[in-house]
Amino acid sequence: MRPFELTAPATVEAALAAPGTFLAGGTTLVDLMKLDVLTPQRVLDINDLPLRGIDTTDGLRIGALERMSDVADHHGVYPMISRALLASASQQLRNMASIGGNLLQRTRCTYFRDTAVPCNKRVPGSGCPAITGSNRLHAVLGTSDSCVATHASDVAVALRALDAEVRLVSATGERTVPLAEFYRLPGDTPDVENDLLPGELITEVVVPRLDWAARSTYVKVRDRQSYEFALCSAAVALDVRDGQAVDARVAVGGVATVPWRLTEVEAALRGAPTTVAAFEEAASVAADGARPLSTNGFKLSLLRRTIVRALSELTEESR
Amino acid sequence: MSIRFEAGFALHAVRGRDSVDISLEVNGTTHRFSADPEVTLLDALRERLDITGPKKGCDRGQCGACTVHVGGRPVLACLTLAATVRQPVTTVEGLSTEDSLHPVQQAFLDQDALQCGFCTSGQIMSAVAAVRQDVQDVREFMSGNLCRCSAYPNIVAAVEQARRADATV
Numbered sequence: 001m002r003p004f005e006l007t008a009p010a011t012v013e014a015a016l017a018a019p020g021t022f023l024a025g026g027t028t029l030v031d032l033m034k035l036d037v038l039t040p041q042r043v044l045d046i047n048d049l050p051l052r053g054i055d056t057t058d059g060l061r062i063g064a065l066e067r068m069s070d071v072a073d074h075h076g077v078y079p080m081i082s083r084a085l086l087a088s089a090s091q092q093l094r095n096m097a098s099i100g101g102n103l104l105q106r107t108r109c110t111y112f113r114d115t116a117v118p119c120n121k122r123v124p125g126s127g128c129p130a131i132t133g134s135n136r137l138h139a140v141l142g143t144s145d146s147c148v149a150t151h152a153s154d155v156a157v158a159l160r161a162l163d164a165e166v167r168l169v170s171a172t173g174e175r176t177v178p179l180a181e182f183y184r185l186p187g188d189t190p191d192v193e194n195d196l197l198p199g200e201l202i203t204e205v206v207v208p209r210l211d212w213a214a215r216s217t218y219v220k221v222r223d224r225q226s227y228e229f230a231l232c233s234a235a236v237a238l239d240v241r242d243g244q245a246v247d248a249r250v251a252v253g254g255v256a257t258v259p260w261r262l263t264e265v266e267a268a269l270r271g272a273p274t275t276v277a278a279f280e281e282a283a284s285v286a287a288d289g290a291r292p293l294s295t296n297g298f299k300l301s302l303l304r305r306t307i308v309r310a311l312s313e314l315t316e317e318s319r
Numbered sequence: 320m321s322i323r324f325e326a327g328f329a330l331h332a333v334r335g336r337d338s339v340d341i342s343l344e345v346n347g348t349t350h351r352f353s354a355d356p357e358v359t360l361l362d363a364l365r366e367r368l369d370i371t372g373p374k375k376g377c378d379r380g381q382c383g384a385c386t387v388h389v390g391g392r393p394v395l396a397c398l399t400l401a402a403t404v405r406q407p408v409t410t411v412e413g414l415s416t417e418d419s420l421h422p423v424q425q426a427f428l429d430q431d432a433l434q435c436g437f438c439t440s441g442q443i444m445s446a447v448a449a450v451r452q453d454v455q456d457v458r459e460f461m462s463g464n465l466c467r468c469s470a471y472p473n474i475v476a477a478v479e480q481a482r483r484a485d486a487t488v
Binding site: 001002003004005006008023026027030031033034035043045047069089090091092093095096224225226227 | 337339355356357359378379380383386392393394395398399400402403405445448458459460462463464
């Protein structure tokens with residue numbers, strides 16, 4: 001790890017006044033600093049800031065410093081949020097990692113994490129070995145000729161399905177950005193992953209109220225049953241009345257460069273019966289436009305089948 | 320800041336960065352010392368305080384051998400900067416009393432839940448949390464603690480024994 005200066009500002013104002021890299025749980029930052037992937041000169045330990053609390057009075061508001069384990073255990077969060085969090089990492093890491101930091105976690109692409117090899121995300125313009133190299137775990141949706149790395153967060157997929165927003169604060173003021181606009185596709189600038197400006201801080205995650213998301217779940221398919229990143233995951237919610245889907249939310253992870261919403265699948269589910277055949281029909285368009293690489297073509301069918309499984313589990317649970 | 324001799328670090332060492340004052344309460348005793356900001360909780364415990372129960376396995380937050388409790392909750396000491404710790408730390412050394420092992424430690428012995436023992440202190444710290452939280456899916460809860468000797472069935476049996484033995488660990 002390269003030497004750095006460490007301070008712990010006591011107020012948000014103080015944190016914003018001094019340029020530096022924010023440290024919350026540290027599970028991404030310290031890891032990548034040890035690998036020399038991130039080499040901040042100045043680190044601001046923000047754990048004294050009053051960015052805590054989970055408010056469920058109207059929808060859901062989660063302070064950015066709330067830990068993954070506390071959010072997962074909170075009785076007021078939608079099932080897909082809780083299940084996505086509990087399917088993430090290990091219990092030790094969930095006790096450490098903050099919800100704001102989770103949204104900003106960096107890809108697990110092995111080329112990104114290895115400073116001995118090129119990576120357009122780490123060193124813009126240096127190239128992407130994953131496109132022709134070991135890419136079984138990489139994305140098939142939202143990719144570019146510069147980058148095919150997946151976004152690693154599970155809960156971001158659930159939050160994307162729920163139309164969540166992040167509240168941001170900087171020295172110049174506050175703003176609220178929907179996750180749909182927060183994450184940037186890699187395009188020609190995969191080093192720019194989100195809408196955050198230098199020195200800007202996530203203060204809160206806001207989830208609009210959606211009562212029928214009480215019927216929601218998160219299914220994660222991976223190489224190990226636990227403590228592993230997703231090959232493919234699906235966050236789904238269904239509003240079912242009289243055996244028919246009235247409305248649906250579907251977002252997927254492990255297959256895309258950003259948390260990926262599938263509005264076409266949602267549209268196909270509206271008005272459909274809650275049968276496996278109807279779910280398969282709706283999911284058939286999920287991988288449209290996908291660009292498989294040399295060894296991750298299996299993700300196209302896996303994507304469709306993960307959605308069907310999640311929807312099936314959801315309707316079986318309630319019977 | 321201490322001088323390091325690896326290539327590429329000499330300049331940083333000469334230029335210097337401020338070390339930070341660290342106060343750590345570990346197993347009921349408060350320790351104060353000065354250290355570089357990059358010193359992890361794991362290195363502070365092992366190298367500064369000679370508390371060597373927490374083990375350095377991967378040093379990358381992947382194996383769980385360094386698991387300790389901070390504020391009563393299991394965390395990975397290798398990914399925690401010592402200077403950022405605000406709450407009391409408990410290591411495996413803090414579980415037993417002079418006279419007796421902690422029920423989870425005793426259960427690991429009774430169930431033969433280890434072979435080489437390198438991962439054991441981390442396993443036990445997670446297992447204590449599993450028993451306290453009365454978790455239903457022990458294998459899922461313990462998945463962040465790897466055992467290269469693959470003593471997993473006996474580790475699960477030890478957690479189950481401890482849970483039956485004492486609900487107040």
